[in-house]
Amino acid sequence: MARAVRAGILGASGMTGGELLRILASHPGVEVEWATSREYAGKPVHTAHPHLRGFYTGLKYTSIDKIDIGEVDVVFNALPHGVGASIVAEAYENGVRVVDLSADYRLRDQSLYPKLYGFKHPRPDLLEEAIYALPEIYGEKLRGARLAAVPGCNATAAILAAAPLVASKIIDMDVGIIVDVKAASSEAGSKPSRHSIHPLREGSARPYTPWGHRHAAEAVQVLRDLVGRGIRLSLVPHAVSMTRGVLASAHALLRDNIGFSEAVRAYASFYKDSQIVRVKPMAPGLPVDPPDVKNVIGSMFAEVGFAVEEESGRITGFAAIDNLVRGAAGQAVYAMNAMLGFDEWEGLRSPPLRP
Amino acid sequence: MARAVRAGILGASGMTGGELLRILASHPGVEVEWATSREYAGKPVHTAHPHLRGFYTGLKYTSIDKIDIGEVDVVFNALPHGVGASIVAEAYENGVRVVDLSADYRLRDQSLYPKLYGFKHPRPDLLEEAIYALPEIYGEKLRGARLAAVPGCNATAAILAAAPLVASKIIDMDVGIIVDVKAASSEAGSKPSRHSIHPLREGSARPYTPWGHRHAAEAVQVLRDLVGRGIRLSLVPHAVSMTRGVLASAHALLRDNIGFSEAVRAYASFYKDSQIVRVKPMAPGLPVDPPDVKNVIGSMFAEVGFAVEEESGRITGFAAIDNLVRGAAGQAVYAMNAMLGFDEWEGLRSPPLRP
Amino acid sequence: MARAVRAGILGASGMTGGELLRILASHPGVEVEWATSREYAGKPVHTAHPHLRGFYTGLKYTSIDKIDIGEVDVVFNALPHGVGASIVAEAYENGVRVVDLSADYRLRDQSLYPKLYGFKHPRPDLLEEAIYALPEIYGEKLRGARLAAVPGCNATAAILAAAPLVASKIIDMDVGIIVDVKAASSEAGSKPSRHSIHPLREGSARPYTPWGHRHAAEAVQVLRDLVGRGIRLSLVPHAVSMTRGVLASAHALLRDNIGFSEAVRAYASFYKDSQIVRVKPMAPGLPVDPPDVKNVIGSMFAEVGFAVEEESGRITGFAAIDNLVRGAAGQAVYAMNAMLGFDEWEGLRSPPLRP
Amino acid sequence: MARAVRAGILGASGMTGGELLRILASHPGVEVEWATSREYAGKPVHTAHPHLRGFYTGLKYTSIDKIDIGEVDVVFNALPHGVGASIVAEAYENGVRVVDLSADYRLRDQSLYPKLYGFKHPRPDLLEEAIYALPEIYGEKLRGARLAAVPGCNATAAILAAAPLVASKIIDMDVGIIVDVKAASSEAGSKPSRHSIHPLREGSARPYTPWGHRHAAEAVQVLRDLVGRGIRLSLVPHAVSMTRGVLASAHALLRDNIGFSEAVRAYASFYKDSQIVRVKPMAPGLPVDPPDVKNVIGSMFAEVGFAVEEESGRITGFAAIDNLVRGAAGQAVYAMNAMLGFDEWEGLRSPPLRP
Structure with missing residues (x-):
């Protein structure tokens, strides 16, 4: 330049x-x-x-x-x-x-x-x-765009966990998806409040606004873009005891005769071009290596896992991200890079910090 | 004595x-x-x-x-x-x-x-x-019993969150219930392992065995006792960054024409005789006072909340307990008290410790 | 009654x-x-x-x-x-x-x-x-007293760590004592401030007011009562990442020809009548069992340890307490019991909560 | 290259x-x-x-x-x-x-x-x-060196806090320095042990090996290099409840007629050429901005503060670093850069991560 x-x-x-x-x-x-x-x-x-x-x-x-x-x-x-x-x-x-x-x-x-x-x-x-700045889905549209809307942190995690379930059509769309979110204290920002002080937040686990989180609307809009129809999706956020990170668990019911192998294909195919999504199938017998917010802190990486409970026909997709990088400032810099013609990963290549 | x-x-x-x-x-x-x-x-x-x-x-x-x-x-x-x-x-x-x-x-x-x-x-x-030692459901049977089986911690939280949904028949039983559990590190006990050391567990949020937790079988057995039929229930546990406590979020779909007021009745009625379950309806306009593990540490108390998302017809029941007291040793002492003719709350009356 | x-x-x-x-x-x-x-x-x-x-x-x-x-x-x-x-x-x-x-x-x-x-x-x-309500030193005077002043949390820990060093006269009084305090976030109370929010306090370790903590004046007053002369004592508090507890480390120089065995006698003798101070000598070869705030949470117990560095002639006394119980409300109830003729430990006998 | x-x-x-x-x-x-x-x-x-x-x-x-x-x-x-x-x-x-x-x-x-x-x-x-790889003191010698010994994490923090006190000769060298260290759980490495598991370490504050930490020998060697004479220095480490970082507090007595302004000069002069040491005087009336491990996580930065208690003639120097970067791997990469002719900060320029 x-x-x-x-x-x-x-x-x-x-x-x-x-x-x-x-x-x-x-x-x-x-x-x-x-x-x-x-x-x-x-x-x-x-x-x-x-x-x-x-x-x-x-x-x-x-x-x-x-x-x-x-x-x-x-x-x-x-x-x-x-x-x-x-x-x-x-x-x-x-x-x-x-x-x-x-x-x-x-x-x-x-x-x-x-x-x-x-x-x-x-x-x-x-x-x-405005282009919704989620690289995996709107990456192409961001190139040269003039206005980017950076996804919410909970929405980012929810979409990354749920999108392959929807795009692959392996789930029962009528029952839909319930996304259970575990969120860090930095989501609440730096304005002090009675419940945000350290002694009352540390060691806490509690739901908040469980009657309709506004990030659900973003996720629904994106999933509709993917498959051209509405989807019943709820998002129930919980405050847990960490400073950074979001873990979203997207629960759904599989359609008949669909099992783990179809889920493997759904996630692998959805993220096959991504450099920053780590796909982690979870099943008995596989090495224990779950998606964990601890593995992505300070970075744009997302860890996306999934598991199938054969007996009940349930599937859960998981996504772990850093709420401030992948869920905010990092995704913003990615958008800027794409809009202005930089290499898209400029400034975003550092590995996560762990522990 | x-x-x-x-x-x-x-x-x-x-x-x-x-x-x-x-x-x-x-x-x-x-x-x-x-x-x-x-x-x-x-x-x-x-x-x-x-x-x-x-x-x-x-x-x-x-x-x-x-x-x-x-x-x-x-x-x-x-x-x-x-x-x-x-x-x-x-x-x-x-x-x-x-x-x-x-x-x-x-x-x-x-x-x-x-x-x-x-x-x-x-x-x-x-x-x-063996009597399953959950006071709210089997309290009567424990009196004078000779063998008590103390519920698992995740099962206790799952049942407390979900039982009113099932007993009141307000939910779609075919879709069933998905219980998303957030569990403390003390659940894993005191045996050290590669993943249980402090630097790798603190700040972490990750699922474990998301393909069928064994505590689900306990919950299913109890719910069947309640309503005389099977129920599709899955339990997906997550390790979060705290030392004590379990928060269970039981997600389900309401039957047609059922809403918040029916949920209020369902939970109020189920726990009307309990001295240690704090029922907390959550809805826009109500004071913010969520069920929180932070409010029950060191005690037998359970905080049970619920919220309805009218638009999607979803309901979530929540239960927050101390995994070592309500989910283990406290429930054991309660059982002993009932079995041996003590006052049932003997030794269990201390308020929770907060912060 | x-x-x-x-x-x-x-x-x-x-x-x-x-x-x-x-x-x-x-x-x-x-x-x-x-x-x-x-x-x-x-x-x-x-x-x-x-x-x-x-x-x-x-x-x-x-x-x-x-x-x-x-x-x-x-x-x-x-x-x-x-x-x-x-x-x-x-x-x-x-x-x-x-x-x-x-x-x-x-x-x-x-x-x-x-x-x-x-x-x-x-x-x-x-x-x-006013009687300064530290049971180990003013316990007798509290009986029947009409006005009790409950010691500050940092002062309580500082005094418990340092008093045996002073009372036994094993240290160089001219060099005096530096008490380095590690304090929990609950010390700051429940009023929110920019620096007390969870994401900025969790994982933090930093000094505060290191130019003269007001609790030092209490400690100096008490030590003067013990030996009838002034003592150079400084108290440097640090905020560390926990919700409850204070650990005080009182550093001093031993007088010539004084070593570990004299320290053992000093601490044992000072606390010989106490039911709630656990004396823990620390030295190479002894079992590893340090004073730890983790061992006293929710209780009146204090863990008091000490160690001698023979080569440099230094001694450090340690005291770990719960800042809200031993350092505030528990000591207040103890005072009330003594003042009103209750058993002094009434309401204060519960074991600590760990983990 | x-x-x-x-x-x-x-x-x-x-x-x-x-x-x-x-x-x-x-x-x-x-x-x-x-x-x-x-x-x-x-x-x-x-x-x-x-x-x-x-x-x-x-x-x-x-x-x-x-x-x-x-x-x-x-x-x-x-x-x-x-x-x-x-x-x-x-x-x-x-x-x-x-x-x-x-x-x-x-x-x-x-x-x-x-x-x-x-x-x-x-x-x-x-x-x-072997060149002791502390940039501030041995930076010149590292250039082109063939063998570098990377300082211990506690030693690095101790030296950064104490060196200006010694180099400037403002303290009583006979009384010497006591360095009280607050250390994160990652110092203990990744080998699991009974006391390193999350539930027992989180919320804990306790001393370890308080009778002579081996890092004291490094610090003494360095300080002797600085002033050509021995120094009485003790190092008492404490485990506190965080995953990364070390905070060292170096306590000493000022010589007669030495006060805050001499301390300001001592620290300013010692670190005047450093790009990565943030010098933070602390005194009543100055803005509250203490050295904090939270401000240096993931980076080579050190925050070095100091405060004088005029009444007792005490001074405390503080140093906050990331134990794994400044106290280990980062200092190692700095040494490699200097030894092989790279820019010394290559790979080390990222700002700290906070919160």
Whole structure:
């Protein structure tokens, strides 16, 4: 690249913003031009993210009121849902590429926003423009795209676990899929609350909003794209005692006369071109090597497993990812790479950190 | 009580054995006569359980070869599955009450033992005698019983979450129930293995044996007792990053025209007589107070919640328990109390410890 | 006891207040008459402490403005430092026994309050009346006392580790003692802050206020009581990644010609009458059984160890306690028992919970 | 580089070996030629390190008996102490560069090996050749060196915390330094033991070998190099509840008339040329930004803080590092870079991962 791509980050003092800064620090072709934060305006980036001291040494947080959105080539939106929808639309119209990490451009059906996110979408006309930035399914469409909507972390895990079941048509579509999600504390971000303090969260395991998680709508939209019909899919998230990672378990019933070997084909075929999905069949007699969030921390890798309970005809697909990388900032950088013509894995090749 | 009940513990150096000793230390009517351990024979109890130093000061571990099984009033079997089945049968025949914490007397169908536990049952004639020691369902039968089989921890949580769904007949029994379990590291006991060391387990979330957990057989047997017919039930356990507790999420489809209010009735009615089940309906608009393992640690309490996703017709029942108390040693002491005529809650009344 | 002692708790929605409620729930001679909380006024106790649902079923939080301090026999002050000092003085004058869990009556030197706690003490005349509620040192004085000041958690651990070194005069008093403290997240209470959220605290290890911890003043006061002279003692606390417990390591230099055997005598002699201090000498060749917070969780037990490095002439004394029981609510209940003529261990006899 | 440097790793299935493989996977100039493991011989690298699946795809573990030590340019020794000392000596004589991560070449005084590590050193003649691979102190000597001894993790943290105190001569050298270390569970490696299992280590805080840690000898040797005289230094390690990281707290007494400003100069001056040490003075009134292991995970960064307690004349220096990167594999790669003429930070520039 002749000169570095200039990037701006909206909402850079939260956890997703911090992760974006961390990843971009290793990207050879990107320069962060500005990073916004009301709380930290005027202060260096390491005030909010002490682990980044020594990086971005010249960069101070800017108030969002003071940025010039047109002076960058790409803008990342890591603001809370609804807050940045108009700003990024403006950027889009100025020819700035937009990578939106919020939910603002994920759903094509504008009627879902008031219901799920509590706001009327200001720019429904752009919803069809946005590419849902899941590499395995929309990787081609991302190339050269102008607006990318980065999938939610729980949705990413849910889709990776469930998509082969749907695409291969091996399951009973009427019964559908129940996705049971186990999520880390960093999903809740960095805003303190009564239930997010360490002594009350550590050692805890509990469901939250088990009556309809908004990420289910994303998953349903994607699965409909895959097979051209609706699917009954529920997503029940649980808070468990870890700081990073999501594990999704997608439970379904197999159609008659379908068994483990068809499942092997379904998953192998769905992920045959992926460099970052590790497919792990689980069955009695196979070596014990389950999908584990512990194996993907800090990386874009997903571990996707599956197992069949022959007696009851059930199948479960599993997907383990890092919620902040694969489920947010890493997928955002992947999108940017594809949109701007970089190698798609630029800045994303580091192996996971374990233990 | 005129004089203390004399108890013996088979396999008292493991985690379940330790928890039994901890609880019995606060029981005013029981004296532990002997406690076996091959590894620690001749050594004080606090060698294996340093937290119990100062309790059982006169007691040393005995090799199992040296005990006189007839000199106690009650024997607790906390040996690995299969190892103690004959010994406790002998005790039973000598008139000693038996509380078996292993799986050896949980299943009435002898054909399941070779398949699920790898041994042919030595005393199938006693399987019908054993009372499955779940207070909410078999509490009456435990009174004065001579042989109690303490439920498995995952089975306990699964049954508590699912039983009201089945008993009330509000769910589609053909689709059945999938129980997704989140389990603590203490479930694996105190024997070290490559995957149980702290750095590899902490921060981990992964499924194990997702093709048919043996605790499912217990749950199926109990649910059949409740409604007189079989039920399709699968149990998929996951290891999560905590030391104590199990959270079971029982997913099912509601029958037509059944909704949240029927679920409220189903759970309220099932647990109306229980002193230790906290029923927690979850729905938009209700205060946020989910069932959480964090709320029951160190106690017999169970937190049972449920939520309905109206759109998809799904219901999920949740149960959070302490795997070592409610899922093992506490339920064992409850059984002993009922069998020997103590107040059933003797030694089991302490509130949970939080945080 | 003919009738139950009536107790009131000031500040009962925080962690210390919750722990006090937990312990008193098992105390046969005490009835909690009122419990204050501004935030939860009018709501049941389990709103703030969900683990206590099923206990105190008739009790609702009262605003502090609405209590009648004279209608109870004993009042526990678990308010933040400085807030309750006048209220409990009023109670004291009405003949109500006072057990103060804050720092308000710990220090006899009134000049320390402005400096360490930022307030001028409203009742310096009462400072000499208050008995510092550390059973090992002031147990006798607590009997029948009217005002008890419950030691701070870090101070309790520091004193238990260091006192035998001072009392036995085996260390170089001019060099003095440096107490390095490792503290759990529950020490910070239940008020959320930017640094107390789970993802940023879990896996963390960092010092805080390492230039002079206010608990050092308590420890110095106690050690002066023991030997009649001042001692150079510093206390450097560190936040580590656990929810309960404090481990204090008291480092000092031995006087010439003093070695391990003198240390054995010093610790054995200091704790010879204690039922709840487990003395654990550590040296090459002895069984590995270190003092560990893991061994005392949920209990009044302290594990006190020590080791000598012959070559350098150093000695380290260690003390591991539960910060919320031994370091707060348990010690408060012990004080109440002694003040009111109960058996001193009433309500405090449960073994620790492990794992 | 014209062609990649060929590397061999002795003992590549443990935690240090895994971390070395992880870091080298991002190093553009190194090819791992062989990696030994008896247990995993013949199996792919991801069998022992599932997070590395997708890397080193052609590489299988070799038995140590089957390697040709001469066919590589550099050999890393990650075998247990004592096991690889002769093998690497042979490599050294064949002109292969040696980076030894064990303790085998750390100490120049051969008499210490039998005492501290239980073996007589087979090649005492090489001890003087080995460069102790701590960049801040021996960085110059590492350039072009043939044999590097990678510092122990606790020693690295201890030296980084204490060296400025000694080099600047601001402390009382007769009283010396006590280094109190808080260490993660990954320090104990991947071999399971009774005390390393998750349920018993999580939530624990306890000292180990508090009578003379062998890493103290390394620290003493380094500090003697700095000031040409011996120093009384003790190192007391504690196991705390985290998976990665070491925090060392070096406690000392300041000489008369020395205070905070002299400490500021001492630390600033000692680390003025370092790119990877973040110096963090701590005092009342300064922003709260303590050295924290959480800020350096996965990286070569060290956070070094210090604080002065004016009243008692104490100073504490702190150092937080990642035990597996800065305390082992990262420092090893740094040494290799310096020895072979790479940019010293090649492969080591990624920011830390937080949370």
